[in-house]
Amino acid sequence: MSGINILASIWVIITIAGCGQTTRHGQETMTYNLTESEYLSLEGGSLLPLPELTAKVSKDLEEIRSNFPVVRNITHNRKWIPGQVLSTKIRMEQIDQLNSSSYGPLTNVEKIDVKPFFFISVISFNKPYSPPVLCEKLESEFGFPCTPNIVYYEYEVDNISYRMSNSTYIFKKGTGMCKDNCEDRLLWEFLIDNNGTASLVKEWSIPQNGERVIIAKK
Numbered sequence: 001m002s003g004i005n006i007l008a009s010i011w012v013i014i015t016i017a018g019c020g021q022t023t024r025h026g027q028e029t030m031t032y033n034l035t036e037s038e039y040l041s042l043e044g045g046s047l048l049p050l051p052e053l054t055a056k057v058s059k060d061l062e063e064i065r066s067n068f069p070v071v072r073n074i075t076h077n078r079k080w081i082p083g084q085v086l087s088t089k090i091r092m093e094q095i096d097q098l099n100s101s102s103y104g105p106l107t108n109v110e111k112i113d114v115k116p117f118f119f120i121s122v123i124s125f126n127k128p129y130s131p132p133v134l135c136e137k138l139e140s141e142f143g144f145p146c147t148p149n150i151v152y153y154e155y156e157v158d159n160i161s162y163r164m165s166n167s168t169y170i171f172k173k174g175t176g177m178c179k180d181n182c183e184d185r186l187l188w189e190f191l192i193d194n195n196g197t198a199s200l201v202k203e204w205s206i207p208q209n210g211e212r213v214i215i216a217k218k
């Protein structure tokens, strides 16, 4: 895993573009265009953006945004490319095995040359799987190292995260594109109860020096 991270950093230096976000993989046409609620379902811990879960997330976001105008403009920014994973050590026969498994078929396998080290294989599936959930399954069932194809941002963007296990959402106001005198990050955690009602759990800020300070708690 750490080997992949080192390579990932090298790759970013090679490909970083002026357009705000980048991945190691250039072929955006191969990737899925999901809705905010679909992304959140996946990041919340689901293997696929199941319609029922996506509908719940969409309703929850509407409930939060209509009751808490302060977070209304905060949107989600994707963390990784769905339906795509990277591996530095997948063998030809493992690709064939994967292609004919229940996770397949594969839509593309691209080898990216990161010499003088080695190759990264970018493996694309015909379903918009959550890479961390899929990687955990692939590592244990097929035994090759696997990591998501992360999206990198030039500056700290706004963000929403969902945790399926306790139906909570965190909205984060990022620092934006600033170099000096950046504003602190502001965060809000909301809980959605069984009736679909949103409540504010806590609200806090993280200063630029990284020290976490809770400014309000309920």
Ligand SMILES: *[C@@H]1O[C@H](CO)[C@@H](O)[C@H](O)[C@H]1NC(C)=O
Pocket (backbone or CB within 6 Å): 028, 029, 030, 031, 032, 033
């Ligand atoms: C996703 O959106 C991009 C940009 O709009 C487009 O070029 C691409 O074909 C879309 N991909 C799919 C799978 O629809």
Ligand SMILES: *[C@@H]1O[C@H](CO)[C@@H](O)[C@H](O)[C@H]1NC(C)=O
Pocket (backbone or CB within 6 Å): 069, 070, 071, 072, 073
């Ligand atoms: C959200 O965006 C609208 C339209 O740009 C703006 O009028 C409003 O003040 C913004 N709200 C917050 C809390 O930033």
Ligand SMILES: *[C@@H]1O[C@H](CO)[C@@H](O)[C@H](O)[C@H]1NC(C)=O
Pocket (backbone or CB within 6 Å): 077, 078, 079, 157, 158, 159, 160, 161
């Ligand atoms: C959004 O927040 C989640 C949870 O903190 C984090 O895992 C994810 O990387 C963030 N995404 C972006 C684009 O910052």
Ligand SMILES: *[C@@H]1O[C@H](CO)[C@@H](O)[C@H](O)[C@H]1NC(C)=O
Pocket (backbone or CB within 6 Å): 095, 096, 099, 100, 105, 106, 107, 108, 109
């Ligand atoms: C996956 O299997 C199908 C059917 O056998 C084949 O056409 C396709 O080329 C394979 N894809 C890869 C990436 O090996």
Ligand SMILES: *[C@@H]1O[C@H](CO)[C@@H](O)[C@H](O)[C@H]1NC(C)=O
Pocket (backbone or CB within 6 Å): 163, 166, 168, 191, 201
């Ligand atoms: C939800 O779960 C996360 C992780 O276990 C925890 O940090 C958070 O405080 C929980 N939130 C609530 C409202 O239970």
Ligand SMILES: *[C@@H]1O[C@H](CO)[C@@H](O)[C@H](O)[C@H]1NC(C)=O
Pocket (backbone or CB within 6 Å): 193, 194, 195, 197
């Ligand atoms: C959900 O609604 C029912 C009926 O209105 C009410 O009795 C119950 O207390 C509510 N539960 C929560 C967690 O608010």
